Amino acid sequence: MKNIWFINEYDLPPKFSKFRRRYDMCKYLIKKNKYNLNIICSSFMHGTGGKHAYSKKEKIEYQGVNVYILKGISYVGNMKRIFSMLIFMMKIIFFKFPKEEKPDLIYASSPHLFAALGALIQAKRNKCKFVLEVRDLWPETWVQIGVIKKGGIIHKFFLFLEKYLYKKADKIVYLDPFFDYMISIGIDTDKIIYLSNGVDLEEFDKKQNLEVHLDKNKFNVTYTGAIGVANNLEPLIELAKLVSDKNIIFNIIGYGPLKKSLMLKVENEQLQNIKFYDPIEKDKVPEVLRQSDALILSVLPIELYQYGASFNKLFEYWASSKPILFFGNIKPDYIKESNSGISVTTNSVNDLKNACLDLYNMSEIDREELGKNGRKYVENNFDWKNLANQVDKIFDELLQGEIKNV
16 A cells, blocks of 8 residues: 655645545545555635634544644735745644655645645655645736736745746646646646546535525525635626616625625625625535526636636536536636536626526526536546546556656
């Protein structure tokens, strides 16, 4: 049995985190009976209202995976978040692996590069393979949403760190279609592997008790997930104003730094067709989606998305068999490609209104057809039962010393 260690500050068990990727991946890797799987994460994750999932350093077992939870620091705002990243990196660097579980391979995941740097140091120290999973393009993401200045000292430092980690990794696994970007900064194509986000349909289809009850007398358009700058929910408020004379209600379920300001705006505008809900556990999300008539996803109009994007909630939306209203310009246009809804690429709220009304006025049979198309698309391409086989192949080749592309 080979010892695999996953390192990601935000890989808390699904009960506490909106990210299931690692646990869905591990669920099917365990069935191979080839690996001892371990995860190192922090006790705190942004978007949880400042609450720690665990009050102290702890080791737990989750579905056969050893999860090492390191005490993190809570934060609001970008500066404290960066400090939290540095603290987590230092804890990774000084983490002592159990003797019987010395790593054969360390698999570090962004979104931030400090944790990956700590993981690389441990990989060198333990003379094991190092895989870097790129979930976001850092530092370009922060540049384009205005967190750091392009060409500034912080930007240059992160660019250096990014290229250094890419160079030192035995393999680079990227979630989004970032291939062109990586080629543009000189990364060797032989070490780059695309492994999409996905959904565990076996888990998704399990029936759960309802925690949110939507108004069945309305046409429900639902958003689930984080409520921050990158989620671009301002246009949804404008959309609600434009269709306030219709029997449409918008449901926003989640938490994030912009939630209070958006709720205040809705209150000041006296909008009656938007409801905010507290975040719910990840395994309860499918039931809410299945109650809805349509699902909405909006992204910022930034240049970075021309390299591609892969949004966790999009796979869940498809899995729910509901039509999707997408507002943003990304490549590829997944909604058009899958014929699972309507995508608005013009950055015009009026166009978004027209698309919303098209779905609203569409026959129920036609909406069901769009939803079925999305479900078929995710079954064929993004079920973790199949995606995990790609991870297994990567591990096999690295651990056998064969650095080949998958």
